[in-house]
Amino acid sequence: MAAPDEAPPHPARRRDQLDKLCLFDDHWSPRIAPELNDSYVKLLKVKGELLWHRHPEEDEMFLVLRGRLTIRMRDGEDVHLAERGIFVVPRGTEHMPVANEEAQVLLVEKKTTVSTWDVEVEGTGPNPWV
């Protein structure tokens, strides 16, 4: 389920979005900031492992803002990203992000991309705007 395609109730989305990482602390809970054509730019804090999952129809971009992130690939080598590291998980590719220590990550996903945790937990809503 994609997030609602409305602007957040403040003009901050038109400024530097990085500051918004200070506004939340929970892990594996992406915040939308901002929209980008038919995609959302999402800010995410991660620690530990997520789950093996894939997005059958959509590529997903990861960019590490702080810390380090490993993206395990079921059918290939792990991808190790340091700060500023960039990787696009091709559509249909089973993957699992892992961070031993907290990392701050930027995602770019299509608005139609269903996050793993939406699949795992029935009734989970869309990612909120930050």
Added chain:
Amino acid sequence: MAAPDEAPPHPARRRDQLDKLCLFDDHWSPRIAPELNDSYVKLLKVKGELLWHRHPEEDEMFLVLRGRLTIRMRDGEDVHLAERGIFVVPRGTEHMPVANEEAQVLLVEKKTTVSTWDVEVEGTGPNPWV
């Protein structure tokens, strides 16, 4: 004119793309690395001023990987981005990127987005893959 929608002739596009910034030095000449759904992720080195321009139909994302970037907005305040700074120029918004010192920038643009320099210089081809 959009870049050709083909993979580059090497598998590196599936690894960390950041290393590719070492492969070129020219300014204001984006390299595609990699594709992302109907968009391209582009790596760019900038120094000095570009030109006032707009993309009538498409939002454009800037993320500063190294250095500092100012995005002048014809109808609003300048946006000053430090390292990791993120900003999306809304479609139709006249803007001009400026960097006093060399900066390294990541762009996410739709494949259909026409770069300013393509407009300025007739016959200029699409951005190459790096």
